[in-house]
Amino acid sequence: MRTLVLLLFIVGVSRVNSGHSLQYFYTGISAPGHGLPEFSADAYLNGVMILKYNNKKGLEVPVPEWIKKEDSGYWERDRKISRDTEAAFKHHLKSIMSRYNHTQGLHYLQHAYGCVRRDDNSTRGYSEYAYDGKDFLELDIKRAVYVPVVLEAQLSAKTYNSPEVRAGERNKAYLEMECIKWLDKHIHYGKEEFERRVPPRVTISDERSDEMTKLHCLVFGFYPRDIDVNWKKNGIEAQLDEAKEVLPNTDGTYQIRVTVEVPAEEIESYSCHVDHISQQETFIKKWKPKPDSRAVYRAIGIIAAVIFSISVLGTFIWRKRSAQLTRNSSLLTSVNQT
Numbered sequence: 001m002r003t004l005v006l007l008l009f010i011v012g013v014s015r016v017n018s019g020h021s022l023q024y025f026y027t028g029i030s031a032p033g034h035g036l037p038e039f040s041a042d043a044y045l046n047g048v049m050i051l052k053y054n055n056k057k058g059l060e061v062p063v064p065e066w067i068k069k070e071d072s073g074y075w076e077r078d079r080k081i082s083r084d085t086e087a088a089f090k091h092h093l094k095s096i097m098s099r100y101n102h103t104q105g106l107h108y109l110q111h112a113y114g115c116v117r118r119d120d121n122s123t124r125g126y127s128e129y130a131y132d133g134k135d136f137l138e139l140d141i142k143r144a145v146y147v148p149v150v151l152e153a154q155l156s157a158k159t160y161n162s163p164e165v166r167a168g169e170r171n172k173a174y175l176e177m178e179c180i181k182w183l184d185k186h187i188h189y190g191k192e193e194f195e196r197r198v199p200p201r202v203t204i205s206d207e208r209s210d211e212m213t214k215l216h217c218l219v220f221g222f223y224p225r226d227i228d229v230n231w232k233k234n235g236i237e238a239q240l241d242e243a244k245e246v247l248p249n250t251d252g253t254y255q256i257r258v259t260v261e262v263p264a265e266e267i268e269s270y271s272c273h274v275d276h277i278s279q280q281e282t283f284i285k286k287w288k289p290k291p292d293s294r295a296v297y298r299a300i301g302i303i304a305a306v307i308f309s310i311s312v313l314g315t316f317i318w319r320k321r322s323a324q325l326t327r328n329s330s331l332l333t334s335v336n337q338t
Contacts, residue, residue: 020046020194022183023114028089030097030107039086043078045186046194047225047248053082064252066190092156096131099152107132113139113171115179117187125175129156144172197278198223198253202285204272213264214241215287217272220255228275231260238262238270 023044032038037054044050050067052060059079093109113127127139127146135149137156145168146160160167187194200222207214219229225246231238241261246254262270271286 019116019118020183020187021114021116022179022186023112026085026089026111028086028093028109030093030102031105039089041082041085045183045190047254048252050186051078053079055086064190064193066193067186096136096152096156099155100131109136113175115175115183117180117183123176123180125172125179127171127175129153139168139171141172141175144168193252194224196223199278200227200274200276200283202272202274202283204285204287206287206289208264211264212261214259214261215270215272217258217274217285218255219258219272219274220249221253222255222276222278223253224277225254226277227254227256228273229256229258230273231258232271232273233262233266233269 021044025042025044026040028039029036037056040052040054042049042052045067048064050064059075059082089109089111093107096109097103097107108131110130110133111127112130113125115123115125117123125141127141128135129137131152137149137153137160138147139145140147146157148154148157159165198221200219203218203220205216205218207216215231217229217231219227227246229244231240238260241259242257244256244258246256249255258272260270268287268289271284274283274285276283
């Protein structure tokens with residue numbers, strides 16, 4: 001299960017390895033302030049925001065032109081769902097806070113749900129809750145029941161699974177039918193947008209220490225999302241220092257940074273390999289290390305010492321020759337006088 005961690009209340013789009021996705025994120029906070037809304041709801045299609053709602057501004061129709069092909073009834077439906085959810089969400093948050101004996105301070109509840117159509121045409125849905133950034137409650141979609149992840153979530157699960165509410169059954173039906181229907185409809189409207197191919201750009205940087213060097217391969221500005229990026233040493237795949245994670249950009253493209261840690265003396269053997277559908281073959285960028293500044297300074301010092309030595313030697317030779325010429329001149333003068 002994905003952990004729904006929200007940093008500064010900005011919800012990241014969950015990972016979808018392939019295919020298309022329609023995802024919704026609800027966030028409620030106990031102590032609104034600093035410009036943060038008490039309740040917000042965002043929707044993403046393939047990682048691109050298509051809907052934004054909060055209790056301050058209401059529903060905001062998104063920027064993508066292709067999504068505006070939807071009829072106005074669709075937006076009114078989402079506006080009503082967001083308003084209805086807002087009241088229930090606030091109540092749920094207060095109930096959870098009481099179970100943790102949280103009477104004051106800043107706390108937040110998140111709900112992430114959505115559906116995915118994979119490349120093989122299979123589908124899946126999910127519904128997950130988190131409290132203060134930690135897993136709280138999740139839908140077992142096969143059994144159509146909500147399962148508590150922590151002790152404090154047992155009451156929520158009992159309420160959701162009760163005969164009166166039957167939230168698990170209703171949400172299972174929505175995720176497997178209604179959500180998929182809207183996903184397919186959105187993808188149809190945005191077909192041209194989602195079938196585009198944007199090749200990645202690649203840059204390499206490093207972080208050096210006395211013994212080890214971290215090499216970073218930043219791949220950015222590509223579309224679609226699926227990509228394979230690896231570091232290789234002499235053609236053999238290297239073990240990565242950090243987990244790979246593809247992140248969305250604000251312009252609808254994606255980025256990923258892949259890092260490997262290597263001994264300082266081996267960096268010349270490494271190259272970053274990038275495979276993307278926009279390219280006919282693997283793009284390979286070899287790391288060309290910049291001269292170590294300390295080595296440069298040592299080289300400059302050596303050169304300066306050599307130049308100084310030559311200068312001293314030249315001065316000595318010049319002085320010796322001058323002295324010799326002076327003696328010769330004196331001797332010639334004495335001879336002429338006699």
